Amino acid sequence: MSADLGSGAVDAVVLDIEGTTSATGFVVDVMYPYARERFGPLLGERSHEAVVARAVAQVREEIGEPDADAVRIEKVLGAWIDEDRKATPLKALQGVVWAEGFARGDLVAPFFDDVVPRLRSWYAAGIRLYVYSSGSVAAQRAWFTHSAHGPLTDLVSGWYDTENAGPKQDPGSYRAITAAIGVPPGRTVFLSDRLGELNAAREAGWRTVGVRRAGEPYFADGVGGHPEVGSFDEVGLVTS
Structure with a gap:
């Protein structure tokens, strides 16, 4: 299974956390x-x-x-x-x-094994990485700072939550992020495990990838008509 994102170049990837980069169970x-x-x-x-x-x-x-x-x-x-x-x-x-x-040191953030190597390769290729999670920006920064793979904050260009962007199932939130990062929506890819979020991002003009990992809470819901992967290794991105 792999995501067909077409041939258009990608300048930015926006990441959900729970169920996408990391296990919801933690x-x-x-x-x-x-x-x-x-x-x-x-x-x-x-x-x-x-x-x-x-x-x-x-x-x-x-x-x-x-x-x-x-x-x-x-x-x-x-x-x-x-x-x-x-x-x-x-x-x-x-x-x-x-x-x-x-x-x-009470908490150490886990990431799925396929995630961090792919984030590093995208970053090295010049793709800007952003996080958009329902968890607060403070929690996001702490998660990426104190990961099991060491500090990862240098890979991330910006952080968005429900306060500085808006609800994750509202297309307006994605438009607000587009305005903030200055990347055209058609050159921005959103990775999430939740159909409602993917639909909202697509309505805002973003390209989308549904991440389905067995055992995660929204696995059975599917990702509708969005390109679907079970691992970040299956996400093929074309850079400028």
Whole structure:
């Protein structure tokens, strides 16, 4: 199986993380519990910090409870984790906790074996690499900094999340990224395991590749009419 992207040159590749570059199981089984255990102290002891205060205000606004205390906020965050809700304030607070966990060595980010060699070869060929994930930019940077393959941040030209780009199933988010990176949509390729994201990117004019890895949560959903691969080794890109 390989992705037929046609003969047009590619200048930029935008990467999803969960289910695409890395196993969702690590996020769900390791990182979610790690953050959940640390939300209480974070909210109780560091509410004065700008990132924490902003996220708390966003949670209060979203649930319509302007006076919600730290205990209530923690409960809401836990419920959102259980729902796998892609809420921006949840991702922001997870990002704070995860970045510190990676820096301490508590967490080390795994990548599928086929990913890092291919990212390095694309980078060497002059293709610009970007990350667009529902996880916060802070979490993305920590993930690529503290990987099992060593630091990878030098490979990445930019980072996008639901706050600085928008929801991942909204075509407008992809148009916003196009405007930010300055690469024509037809020369930008998006790799993701989720059909709704691929559809949104294609509607914005991007070229798309559906990544289907056995055992990942969205494997059974398929990738519709998008070019499909089971490994980054099957992604053939033509450079300028």
